[in-house]
Amino acid sequence: MSEAPDELQLRVVTDKTELCRIMLASWGSQRMMIDLHVYDVAEIDALGLFDNAGKTAALASWTIRGDSAYLCALHSLKPGEGIATRMLDAVVFGARKAGAKRLKAMLTNDNMPGMTFYQRYGFRLSGLYLEAIDAYRSVEPDIIKTGYKDIPIHDAIELEIVL
DSSP: OOOOOTTOEEEEOOOOHHHHHHHHHHHSOSEEEETTEEEETTTSEEEEEEOTTOOEEEEEEEEEETTEEEEEEEEESSTTSSHHHHHHHHHHHHHHHTTOSEEEEEEETTOHHHHHHHHHHTOEEEEEETTHHHHHTTTOTTSOSBOGGGOBOOOEEEEEEEO
């Protein structure tokens, strides 16, 4: 994997329209459940990496509760260029600066690329919630039913990294 271009600029995202659009297109909802708590990406902190023309390269949404930070969304719009890693580095830095002791992320059972990405970064498996997505659909009925390689989505897998 090549490194992310240096010319990308990290900025706090206040207009979350694009992030919400991406979440709706890829997940079916702009809300995520992590550690059995629901987060709306429109209502929590967001960071973005942007090129010199202002075009989005990556977006991440995260928050802190207690001594844990929760990564609710991370989307690289240029896969394979190291941009997702750079975005995650920025979230980790922000979480540490805010006093978090750990960063948690929740993935669905189909998300093999995400599982690989986070574990290569140093995240460890910390929880398995069987049929959690099936149950969450009673709250968010538009959540996609199949994901990566048409794998049916039923379960949630929690990963975390000590900061």
